[in-house]
Amino acid sequence: MTDDEDVKAVLLCQKGDSDAFEILVERHQKRMLNVAYRMLGDYDEACDVVQEAFLAAYRAIRSFKREAAFSTWLYAIVVNHARNRIKQAESRLSHEARSIDDPVGLQDGSLQRDLPDCGESAVERLEKKEVEARVQACIRTLEADQREVLILRDIQGFSYEEIGGMLKLADGTVKSRLFRARAALKDCLVNVLGDWP
C-alpha cells in the first residue's frame, strides 16, 4: 500500500470522480475495520462505524491537504467515529460502571466468571478464538485514550509520529499513554489467562 496510489485516487475524487473512491475503500477497509473492531469490540458496530467514516471522508475529501499521509487522515476519522460511538454507548449504559477488576464479559456471555488460575491446563483447553476473545475483552477494559494508542501502535503498527498526527498528541503523550495501556493490558491478561503457557 503506497501513498502515491492513495494520492492518485484522492486527486480523482477531488475532481469529482466518485468511482475513484472505491480504490481507497478497497485499500483501507480491512485495516479500518480492525481498528474500529478493536476499539468497539463488536463486529457489526465496527462495520457501521467504518461506513460512517468512509462517507465522512468522502464528504471531506476536497478539504484533504497532502500535509500528511491520506491513511493517517483516514484513520483519524475512523478513530473519532469509534470514539463517538463508545461515548454514545457509555451514556446509554452509564449505570453500568466497569473497572479492570470487574469480571470480563464476552459478547456471547461465555465468560462470566474469573478463570481459575489453573496454568497450562486452562490455556490448553481454550481454543484460539476464545483466547483472542479474552484479549479483546481486556483491550476493551482499557481507558479509551489508552486503548486507541495501543490499538494503533501494537496492533496496527503505526509509528509514534503517525499516531501523534492522528490523535493530535505529542510523542511524549503517546508514549506515556501507550506504556500505561501495555501495563494495564498485561495485568488484565494475567488476571484472565493466568500464567502464560
Added chain:
Amino acid sequence: MTCKEIEGLLPGMIDGALPDVEMKRIETHLETCASCRKALADLRMSDERVKNLEELEPPPWLITRVMAQVRQEARQKEGILRKLFFPLHVKVPIQALATVLIAFVAWNVYKTGDPEFRQMAPSSTAVKEAPRAQAPQEPAPAAGISKRDEIPATREKKTFAPPPEPGKEPALQSAETRREETTADAEKPVERLRAAKRAAEAPKDENAWKGAGSARTGEADRVLEAEAQDQKQKAVKAPVGAVAKEAGKQEARPAASPMMSAVVSSRPELEITLSARDAGAAAGEVETLLKQFSAHTVERQALEGRVVVLTARIKTEHLAAFRERLKSLGPVQERAHVAPRPGGSLTIRIEIRPE
C-alpha cells in the same frame, strides 16, 4: 531505581522506545530483580498476544454499501448542480446572463435614445406650424415653404398625422402610444408613401363618380352635406393638443384621404377664391374647366357653409387661360405663395364660396 519506577518504564522495553541510557539502567536492574524480570516477561507475552490477534476480514457488502452511499451523495451534489444549471449545465447561467445583459443594453439604448425618438416624433410646434402655413390668412414666406418642400415625405407625413378615429378621444391616447405610432411610421416610409398615393386616387374616383351622375343631383348634395357635417363633428370632437389643433385648423384636408391631402394639397402655390351663387354648380364647372386644361390630381372637398374646395395640379402654361375662364364664373381673388415656374406645373387651391 526502585522496582515501581522500573515497572513504569518496562513497557518501553517492548519496542525500544526508551533512550539508551534508560535501557541500560533497566537492564542492570533486571539482572538482580526477579519480579521485574517476570513483569517484563508478562509484558512481552501480552504484546505477543495482541500482535497475534487475528485480523478480521471486512464483509463483502461493506465496500458495496460504502460505494452506494458515496454515489448517492455524489448524485445529490450533482442534482443540486443540475437544478441550478439544467439542462445545459454551465450554459444556462451564461444564457441567463446574456438575457439580462441584452435587456439592460436595450433599456439603456431606449433611455439614451429617448431625445432622438422625441426629435423624430411629431412635435407640437411642428403640428402647429403646418396648418398655419397652409392657412390662407397667414401666408408663409416663399423661402420657408420651399425649404419645407425639401423635407422628405416621411417627415411631412409625421407632421400631418391622421385625425383620430370617430368615437375615440385622442386625448386619451397616451403620449407613449403616439410616440410608438410615429416611430413605427418612421420605420416604414415607403409603405406610408404608397398608402398616401392609394388614398390620393380614392377621391379622384369619387369625384368622377359624382361627376358622372350629372354632377349635381340632390343625392350628391346630400352626400356632400353629410361629409361636411362629418368634418365639422370631427373638428368639434378634436380635443386640445397637437392632434386636436391640427384637426381643427386643417379645414382644407379631404375627409376621405387626409394623408393624401398632406402630400398633394398641403402646399398650394396658388390660392384662388371664387364667389358664386351656387357654389356646388360652380364647383362642377370649375372641375370641367380643370379637365379641359389637363389638370391632374383633382380633389374636391365640401366644407361647412356649402363651401367647396378644389385642389389640382395644373401646368403653368395653362394658368392664364384657366384664370380667364374662371373669372367668367364669378369674382375671383388670388393669392400666390410661389412664383410659377415656366414650363412646370403648380398646385392650385380653388375655394368656391356662395355669394
